Amino acid sequence: MSGPKTLGILGGGQLAQMMAQAAKPLGVDCVVYDPSPDACAKSVAHLVNGSFDNARQLRSFAELVDVITYEFENVPNETVDTLDGLRPIHPQPEALKVSSNRVTEKAFFESCGVPVGPYRAISGPESLRIARDELGLPGVLKSNSGGYDGKGQYTLHTDDELENALAQIGNTPFIYESFVNFTRELSVIACRTIDGITVTYPLAQNTHQHGILVRSDAPATVQMNMTEQAHSAAKRVGDTLNYVGVFAIELFDVGGELLANEMAPRVHNTGHWTIEGSNTSQFENHVRAVMGLPLGSTEPEGHSVMLNIIGEMPNPDILKGISGATLHGYGKAPRPGRKIGHITVNGPDRETCLGTAKQIQSGLRNTMPGGGVRP
Amino acid sequence: MSGPKTLGILGGGQLAQMMAQAAKPLGVDCVVYDPSPDACAKSVAHLVNGSFDNARQLRSFAELVDVITYEFENVPNETVDTLDGLRPIHPQPEALKVSSNRVTEKAFFESCGVPVGPYRAISGPESLRIARDELGLPGVLKSNSGGYDGKGQYTLHTDDELENALAQIGNTPFIYESFVNFTRELSVIACRTIDGITVTYPLAQNTHQHGILVRSDAPATVQMNMTEQAHSAAKRVGDTLNYVGVFAIELFDVGGELLANEMAPRVHNTGHWTIEGSNTSQFENHVRAVMGLPLGSTEPEGHSVMLNIIGEMPNPDILKGISGATLHGYGKAPRPGRKIGHITVNGPDRETCLGTAKQIQSGLRNTMPGGGVRP
Numbered sequence: 001m002s003g004p005k006t007l008g009i010l011g012g013g014q015l016a017q018m019m020a021q022a023a024k025p026l027g028v029d030c031v032v033y034d035p036s037p038d039a040c041a042k043s044v045a046h047l048v049n050g051s052f053d054n055a056r057q058l059r060s061f062a063e064l065v066d067v068i069t070y071e072f073e074n075v076p077n078e079t080v081d082t083l084d085g086l087r088p089i090h091p092q093p094e095a096l097k098v099s100s101n102r103v104t105e106k107a108f109f110e111s112c113g114v115p116v117g118p119y120r121a122i123s124g125p126e127s128l129r130i131a132r133d134e135l136g137l138p139g140v141l142k143s144n145s146g147g148y149d150g151k152g153q154y155t156l157h158t159d160d161e162l163e164n165a166l167a168q169i170g171n172t173p174f175i176y177e178s179f180v181n182f183t184r185e186l187s188v189i190a191c192r193t194i195d196g197i198t199v200t201y202p203l204a205q206n207t208h209q210h211g212i213l214v215r216s217d218a219p220a221t222v223q224m225n226m227t228e229q230a231h232s233a234a235k236r237v238g239d240t241l242n243y244v245g246v247f248a249i250e251l252f253d254v255g256g257e258l259l260a261n262e263m264a265p266r267v268h269n270t271g272h273w274t275i276e277g278s279n280t281s282q283f284e285n286h287v288r289a290v291m292g293l294p295l296g297s298t299e300p301e302g303h304s305v306m307l308n309i310i311g312e313m314p315n316p317d318i319l320k321g322i323s324g325a326t327l328h329g330y331g332k333a334p335r336p337g338r339k340i341g342h343i344t345v346n347g348p349d350r351e352t353c354l355g356t357a358k359q360i361q362s363g364l365r366n367t368m369p370g371g372g373v374r375p
Numbered sequence: 376m377s378g379p380k381t382l383g384i385l386g387g388g389q390l391a392q393m394m395a396q397a398a399k400p401l402g403v404d405c406v407v408y409d410p411s412p413d414a415c416a417k418s419v420a421h422l423v424n425g426s427f428d429n430a431r432q433l434r435s436f437a438e439l440v441d442v443i444t445y446e447f448e449n450v451p452n453e454t455v456d457t458l459d460g461l462r463p464i465h466p467q468p469e470a471l472k473v474s475s476n477r478v479t480e481k482a483f484f485e486s487c488g489v490p491v492g493p494y495r496a497i498s499g500p501e502s503l504r505i506a507r508d509e510l511g512l513p514g515v516l517k518s519n520s521g522g523y524d525g526k527g528q529y530t531l532h533t534d535d536e537l538e539n540a541l542a543q544i545g546n547t548p549f550i551y552e553s554f555v556n557f558t559r560e561l562s563v564i565a566c567r568t569i570d571g572i573t574v575t576y577p578l579a580q581n582t583h584q585h586g587i588l589v590r591s592d593a594p595a596t597v598q599m600n601m602t603e604q605a606h607s608a609a610k611r612v613g614d615t616l617n618y619v620g621v622f623a624i625e626l627f628d629v630g631g632e633l634l635a636n637e638m639a640p641r642v643h644n645t646g647h648w649t650i651e652g653s654n655t656s657q658f659e660n661h662v663r664a665v666m667g668l669p670l671g672s673t674e675p676e677g678h679s680v681m682l683n684i685i686g687e688m689p690n691p692d693i694l695k696g697i698s699g700a701t702l703h704g705y706g707k708a709p710r711p712g713r714k715i716g717h718i719t720v721n722g723p724d725r726e727t728c729l730g731t732a733k734q735i736q737s738g739l740r741n742t743m744p745g746g747g748v749r750p
Contacts, residue, residue: 154584157557158557158558158559158560158582159558159559160559160560160580160581160582160590160592161582161583161584163582163729163733164582164584164589164590164736165584166733167732167733167736167737168736168737170737182532182533183533183534184533184534184535185533185535205535206535207533207535207536207538207539208536209529209536209539209540214539215535215539217535354538357542358541358542361539361542361543362542362543362545369744
C-alpha cells in the first residue's frame with residue numbers, strides 16, 4: 001500500500017482509541033494529541049501530551065504524522081491556526097464551525113434544504129417574548145454554543161419560567177426551540193471521501209435518558225423514503241461543507257418526516273454498533289476517507305443493539321452465559337454521567353437483540369449526573 | 376400564657392430554624408433533634424444530636440419538650456414508634472403516610488374530591504404499556520416513594536424511552552403521569568387547628584428551574600373561584616387527615632381549573648414569603664396550631680416575591696441600594712442544588728416587586744446540580 005501511513009488525531013478519548021484500533025489492520029499508525037497524560041487512547045496509539053495552545057508541542061505532533069483529524073468538534077481556533085498548512089487536516093476546520101453554534105447549524109441545515117423544527121435566534125428579552133408568541137410554549141431555551149450546565153439550558157413550560165430565564169440570560173445569544181412531537185430519535189452516520197463520494201449507514205434508532213444516550217439500535221425499521229430523506233440530507237450537508245471523513249446527523253421522526261436536530265462533525269456514539277454490526281466500521285471508514293483510501297461497504301450484518309456503560313463499570317460477569325454480546329471498556333475512570341464503555345449485542349433480528357439487551361441492562365449500574373427531571 | 380411551653384422539632388434544617396425564630400416571641404422554646412452536629416437550626420434552638428433510630432436519645436429529647444412536630448416528611452416509622460405516647464405529636468404521624476407514596480397521594484386527593492391530572496399505578500411492564508395506551512406519550516414515570524435520582528424518574532417521549540425504562544424498573548411500584556398542559560404552577564399553604572379550623576394563605580405562584588424552586592410570588596392574581604377551589608381542597612384534605620399544623624398543596628393551573636400535584640405535610644418553601652409578606656407567617660401559625668394557640672391572620676401585606684439562593688451565597692453587597700428586600704442566610708455549607716438561603720422582596724404590587732427581583736436575580740450565583748435537560 002502506498003500513500004500516507006501515519007494519522008494524527010486531536011483528542012485521545014475513546015473515539016480516538018477506536019479509530020486507532022480500526023487503523024492498525026489498514027497499516028495506518030496513529031498518534032493522538034491530548035492535554036491529559038492519562039488519555040485513554042494511549043493504550044493503542046502513541047500519545048503526544050500537550051495543551052491545545054502549546055504551539056511548540058503541536059508542531060512536534062504534526063511532524064510525526066501525514067494527515068491530521070479530530071475526535072471532537074470544539075477544537076480551539078488557535079490550535080487550527082498553528083497546524084494550518086503543516087499537514088492536510090480532514091475534515092477541514094471550517095466544517096467544525098457550522099455545528100459550534102446552534103443557530104448557525106439550524107440555518108445551515110435550512111440552507112441545504114434539510115428540514116428542521118421551529119426555532120428562533122434569541123438576542124435578548126424582546127426577541128424571546130416574540131419567539132414565545134410565534135412558537136408558543138413549551139419549548140427549550142439553549143445557549144448558542146457550549147453546554148448543558150445550569151446556566152445554559154432552560155425548559156420553559158410557563159411564562160413564569162420564561163421570565164425567570166430572562167432574568168438570567170441578559171443579552172447573550174440563545175436559541176429558542178419549540179417542543180417537537182417526535183415519536184423516535186434516529187441518526188444517520190455518513191462518510192464522504194476526498195473525491196466527493198458519500199456513503200451512509202442504515203439509520204440507528206436512539207434512546208436517551210436524562211440527556212445521555214443509553215441505547216442505539218440498528219438498522220432501524222423505516223420506510224424506504226426515510227432512508228432516502230436521511231441519505232439526501234447527509235449528501236447535501238457533506239457536499240456543501242466539502243467534508244472529508246465521518247459525520248453524524250441526529251434526526252427526529254415526526255410522522256415519517258425527518259427533522260434534523262444537530263450534526264456532529266466526527267465519528268459518533270450512535271455509530272458504535274458498526275464495529276460488530278457492519279461490514280466496515282465508522283472508525284475504519286473515517287480513517288479510510290481521511291487517508292485517501294477507498295471506502296468499505298456500509299452493509300449491516302443482522303441487527304445490533306448498543307448499550308452505553310455510563311458512570312460505573314458493571315460486574316465483569318455481566319455477559320456470562322450470554323452469546324452474541326461484546327464488551328468494550330475504554331479504561332476511563334468512573335464518574336457519574338461519564339461514558340466509560342459500551343456493549344454491543346448482535347443477532348438475527350431486532351426482537352432477539354432487544355431481549356438480550358434487556359437482560360444485560362438489568363445488570364448495568366449506570367450512574368447519571370445529579371439533578372431531577374420534572375413534568 | 377398557660378399551656379405547653381416547649382416545642383420539639385424533628386429535623387434541624389432551615390425550616391426548623393425559621394419555626395424556632397417564629398416561636399420565640401410567642402414564649403415558646405424549641406428543641407431540635409437532628410443526626411448532624413452542625414444542623415443549622417442550632418443557631419436559634421437547643422440541639423439534641425442523635426440518629427433517628429437512637430431510641431435512648433429520642434426519649435431524652437421527648438423529656439425536654441411538651442409537644443413534638445416535624446420539619447420534614449420522611450420520618451422513619453421506628454422514630455415515630457419510639458416517640459408514640461410519650462408526647463403529643465402534631466401533625467399525627469398517619470398524615471405523613473399519604474404523601475410518602477405518590478399513588479396513595481393521588482388516590483387520596485381523588486377520595487377527597489380534589490381533582491388531579493391523569494395517572495396510573497405501575498406494577499411492571501404490562502401495566503406501563505397499558506398506561507401508555509390509555510394516557511399516551513409524553514409522560515413521566517416516577518418511583519412511588521423517594522427520590523429524584525437517576526434511577527427513580529424517567530421522562531418518556533417515545534416508545535424507545537419507555538422500553539428503556541422498563542428494562543430498568545423491573546416489578547417495583549411506579550406511577551405514570553401524563554404531561555399536564557398547565558400555564559402556571561401555584562400552591563396553597565393551609566393551617567389547621569386542633570379544633571378543626573382551617574385557614575389558608577393567598578395562593579403563591581411558583582417557578583422551577585431544573586426541578587428546583589427558584590421563585591415564589593404572592594398573592595397570585597387569580598379569579599375568585601380559584602381561591603375557593605384551593606381553600607376547599609385544603610379544607611377537605613385537612614379534615615380527612617384530622618391534620619394539625621401547616622401543610623402545602625402544589626397545584627397546576629389548567630385554564631382556571633386547579634389540579635393537585637402533591638402535598639407537603641409541613642411548612643413549605645413556597646410559604647417563605649409569609650415571613651415579611653403576611654400578618655402572621657406560616658412558621659408562627661404552625662407553632663400556634665401545634666401548641667394549641669389561636670391562629671393569627673393570614674392576610675397579605677402588599678405583594679411579595681421570594682427568590683431562593685441555591686448552591687452558593689451571593690456577594691453580600693447584592694442588596695446594596697435596593698429597598699424592600701430581606702436576605703435570609705441559613706448558615707449552611709454551599710453545594711450545587713442546595714437551598715442555603717432566600718431573599719424576599721416586598722412592595723405595593725407585583726410589577727414593582729418583579730422589577731426589583733430581576734435586578735437581584737442577575738446578581739445571584741445559583742449553582743444547580745449537574746445533568747442537562749433535553750426537549
